[in-house]
Amino acid sequence: MLDRRRNTSIKTSIFAHCVIAFLVVPTLMVIPISFNDNQYLKFPPTDLSLRWYEEFWSNPDWLRATWTSLLTACTVTVLATVLGTMAALGLSRMVGPGKKLLIGLIISPLIVPTVSLALALYFFFAKLHMVGTWVAVILGQTVLALPFTVLNVHGSLQSFPATLERAASTLGAGPVTTFFRITMPIIRPGIVAGALFAFLVSFDEFIIALFLAGPGMTTLPVQMWNTMQLYISPTIAAVSSMITGITILAFVLMTAFGRRSKAK
Amino acid sequence: MAKLSLTNIWKTYGGAQAVRGVSLEVESGEFVSFLGPSGSGKTTTLSMVAGFISPTGGNIRIDGRDITNVPPHQRNIGMVFQDYSLFPHMNVAQNVAFPLAMRSVDKADSARRVSDVMEIVGLHGMGQRLPIELSGGQQQRVAIARAIVYQPQILLMDEPLGALDRLLRERLQLEIKQIQKRLGITTLYVTHDQGEALTMSDRVCVFNDGEIAQVGSPVSLYERPESRFIAGFVGESNFLSATVEDCVRCGDGWQCLLVLECSAKAKVLASQPFSAGTQLTASIRPEHIRLCSVDCAEDANTVFVTAKVNDVVYRGETSTLRGQLESGAEISARATVTDVARFTGETVRLRWPTDKIVLLNK
Numbered sequence: 001m002l003d004r005r006r007n008t009s010i011k012t013s014i015f016a017h018c019v020i021a022f023l024v025v026p027t028l029m030v031i032p033i034s035f036n037d038n039q040y041l042k043f044p045p046t047d048l049s050l051r052w053y054e055e056f057w058s059n060p061d062w063l064r065a066t067w068t069s070l071l072t073a074c075t076v077t078v079l080a081t082v083l084g085t086m087a088a089l090g091l092s093r094m095v096g097p098g099k100k101l102l103i104g105l106i107i108s109p110l111i112v113p114t115v116s117l118a119l120a121l122y123f124f125f126a127k128l129h130m131v132g133t134w135v136a137v138i139l140g141q142t143v144l145a146l147p148f149t150v151l152n153v154h155g156s157l158q159s160f161p162a163t164l165e166r167a168a169s170t171l172g173a174g175p176v177t178t179f180f181r182i183t184m185p186i187i188r189p190g191i192v193a194g195a196l197f198a199f200l201v202s203f204d205e206f207i208i209a210l211f212l213a214g215p216g217m218t219t220l221p222v223q224m225w226n227t228m229q230l231y232i233s234p235t236i237a238a239v240s241s242m243i244t245g246i247t248i249l250a251f252v253l254m255t256a257f258g259r260r261s262k263a264k
Numbered sequence: 265m266a267k268l269s270l271t272n273i274w275k276t277y278g279g280a281q282a283v284r285g286v287s288l289e290v291e292s293g294e295f296v297s298f299l300g301p302s303g304s305g306k307t308t309t310l311s312m313v314a315g316f317i318s319p320t321g322g323n324i325r326i327d328g329r330d331i332t333n334v335p336p337h338q339r340n341i342g343m344v345f346q347d348y349s350l351f352p353h354m355n356v357a358q359n360v361a362f363p364l365a366m367r368s369v370d371k372a373d374s375a376r377r378v379s380d381v382m383e384i385v386g387l388h389g390m391g392q393r394l395p396i397e398l399s400g401g402q403q404q405r406v407a408i409a410r411a412i413v414y415q416p417q418i419l420l421m422d423e424p425l426g427a428l429d430r431l432l433r434e435r436l437q438l439e440i441k442q443i444q445k446r447l448g449i450t451t452l453y454v455t456h457d458q459g460e461a462l463t464m465s466d467r468v469c470v471f472n473d474g475e476i477a478q479v480g481s482p483v484s485l486y487e488r489p490e491s492r493f494i495a496g497f498v499g500e501s502n503f504l505s506a507t508v509e510d511c512v513r514c515g516d517g518w519q520c521l522l523v524l525e526c527s528a529k530a531k532v533l534a535s536q537p538f539s540a541g542t543q544l545t546a547s548i549r550p551e552h553i554r555l556c557s558v559d560c561a562e563d564a565n566t567v568f569v570t571a572k573v574n575d576v577v578y579r580g581e582t583s584t585l586r587g588q589l590e591s592g593a594e595i596s597a598r599a600t601v602t603d604v605a606r607f608t609g610e611t612v613r614l615r616w617p618t619d620k621i622v623l624l625n626k
């Protein structure tokens with residue numbers, strides 16, 4: 001009886017590890033490939049080399065794409081964080097069925113397939129003659145990032161005692177002062193988490209950038225796609241490794257930040 | 265130091281009336297408490313004075329200035345909440361200095377005032393602690409310090425001691441009262457606890473169902489309740505139905521002869537004449553009802569009844585006898601002797617002085 005249970009738990013454990021491996025290994029495979037001194041994407045690597053990283057850092061196209069991506073992601077982060085925080089503040093003060101509906105609408109970009117969203121945005125911006133502009137890419141990606149900031153900030157507002165704002169108001173603080181001096185410092189973990197998600201959403205967003213960006217506004221994922229159209233170069237693996245590295249770093253930072261603010 | 269006046273304040277939520285026509289004048293430096301059952305509109309009224317919600321009707325003035333539509337941060341009001349509401353990310357000194365910073369008080373002056381007020385609330389030297397590093401009682405002291413450091417015109421407190429244990433509550437009651445007197449700050453104090461209201465207040469304002477049922481000094485409220493609700497809510501009372509036999513002029517009042525429901529007769533002073541046959545309620549406090557010892561000499565100024573004792577509740581310095589009159593009415597009496605438990609199940613004689621009877625309209 002006990003034996004059988006142990007057997008089952010071993011089987012479960014093996015299965016779980018297989019699933020995790022399936023999720024992680026393909027992503028991690030690109031890292032050794034990127035250090036391979038071979039013309040072709042080959043695993044396992046034959047000779048170690050940094051030539052594909054060198055190739056990346058000496059190619060102006062890659063550098064420009066990186067710069068565009070960073071600039072876009074930062075702008076989207078700022079926009080989505082400011083808008084999302086304001087929306088979350090409003091939502092947290094709402095009662096009744098309107099609130100649920102509004103939350104549903106705001107997070108709908110998570111549900112609607114991104115291709116459909118991108119297509120819809122394409123037609124929308126076409127009407128406004130904005131396809132191919134940087135603003136269109138920014139706005140499109142902000143729509144995609146907004147659910148993350150709204151949900152994170154709204155979540156941290158759930159545990160925020162409403163009487164603190166009342167207390168601040170009797171003490172002489174107007175609404176704006178109250179937000180910056182009282183509310184924001186307390187819900188900062190939610191805002192930071194939302195901002196990081198927004199950054200990551202934009203940084204590796206591909207479809208909207210592909211549909212809406214004009215020439216000279218190629219972001220990193222789009223540049224990868226363009227490169228792959230011509231030939232498969234291990235440079236792609238090097239770029240992937242670096243993006244993965246940045247993403248992991250961001251999450252580690254976020255976790256560390258969350259833990260510190262909780263300990264406080 | 266300001267006079268507060270509420271004039272015919274109404275507050276309705278949809279169809280529900282939370283506050284119905286409250287009018288109240290609070291004198292400069294006065295301590296007025298709001299007492300009443302849950303849901304009677306105390307917090308709602310206080311919130312309108314603070315400015316968190318705006319009245320559906322009526323107006324609120326401080327020293328004659330109409331503040332009905334002034335936002336809370338421009339009212340110069342101090343408020344202490346039941347949950348303390350200290351800012352968790354600021355230390356104690358920063359919390360207390362916050363209202364001074366909002367008023368652009370310079371650093372040195374602010375530091376001096378913070379340290380003065382910390383002295384007043386007995387928290388000297390705790391400025392560097394965070395709120396979570398303090399006990400509930402200490403947190404509430406910080407909240408009080410923060411609410412008085414800028415000398416607001418009015419101080420509002422909504423059940424500030426509700427979350428504390430009894431001993432601490434009694435100590436803080438005295439301290440709050442002392443601070444309030446010393447600063448002479450006009451105060452509105454919401455409480456569930458009638459003992460608290462009676463010990464701390466200059467006047468108590470009893471709410472019932474969104475209205476003020478009676479306002480008065482603790483003594484007048486306890487000794488001259490104007491309605492059955494007040495007589496039963498502030499302290500305990502026995503209610504007996506009484507029929508007026510006749511009233512005669514007596515000094516500048518009237519003396520009425522009543523027949524109580526236990527068929528005992530009593531001569532009671534009244535402020536107005538009642539016509540014969542009027543049905544009234546006679547209210548008597550349990551502590552005025554005594555157990556008769558062996559010789560219960562008849563006396564015109566004493567009412568005697570017989571009652572069957574149903575049970576005796578021991579309460580330390582007194583015991584409460586609960587019994588039933590022949591008419592079926594329940595009656596409770598306080599006995600100061602300790603061996604009254606033996607009367608359980610027996611029929612006893614009870615008496616009380618006629619001048620302790622308060623006449624109430626039905």
Ligand SMILES: Nc1ncnc2c1ncn2[C@@H]1O[C@H](COP(=O)(O)OP(=O)(O)OP(=O)(O)O)[C@@H](O)[C@H]1O
Pocket residue numbers: 277280281282283300301302303304305306307308309456
């Ligand atoms: N936002 C609101 N919406 C609808 N009804 C409300 C609202 N706030 C209060 N009420 C109603 O108004 C009435 C008075 O409430 P209030 O909070 O003033 O009572 P209270 O005397 O402070 O009670 P307690 O002693 O329990 O704190 C209650 O019946 C309550 O249900």
Ligand SMILES: [Mg+2]
Pocket residue numbers: 306307308
């Ligand atoms: Mg209340």
